[in-house]
Amino acid sequence: MKATFIIALFVAAAAAAPATDIASTAKPPAGFKSCGGKSGKTCASGEICVGEKAIKGGVGICVSDAFENQCANALGSRCPLATDYCIEDPRNADCPPGVMDCGNGLCIRDAWAKYAGLKN
Numbered sequence: 223m224k225a226t227f228i229i230a231l232f233v234a235a236a237a238a239a240p241a242t243d244i245a246s247t248a249k250p251p252a253g254f255k256s257c258g259g260k261s262g263k264t265c266a267s268g269e270i271c272v273g274e275k276a277i278k279g280g281v282g283i284c285v286s287d288a289f290e291n292q293c294a295n296a297l298g299s300r301c302p303l304a305t306d307y308c309i310e311d312p313r314n315a316d317c318p319p320g321v322m323d324c325g326n327g328l329c330i331r332d333a334w335a336k337y338a339g340l341k342n
């Protein structure tokens with residue numbers, strides 16, 4: 223009887239424990255730097271924190287070379303590598319309404335997106 227109670231207590235405690243995401247359990251891919259959200263981390267000068275709305279847990283990824291790294295702009299450009307992901311550029315909030323060359327995305331590496339976990 224005691225053993226059954228202890229096992230039931232252990233199962234209940236394990237079920238109530240917060241789920242860990244891959245970012246807290248695996249080694250990050252090369253070049254990956256998290257930022258924003260609950261991490262409170264900032265990016266280095268010349269980098270932009272992207273993906274806080276698109277990544278599980280609300281944490282972003284530091285991206286450099288913002289102008290060379292654009293995608294989904296008015297000209298329909300895509301990421302240089304077909305496996306990369308186009309994430310909304312957070313600077314889009316500063317775009318004036320109706321401006322054609324504003325509203326771009328920024329490319330992040332496939333390995334970074336898989337590691338961070340994108341929302342569906």
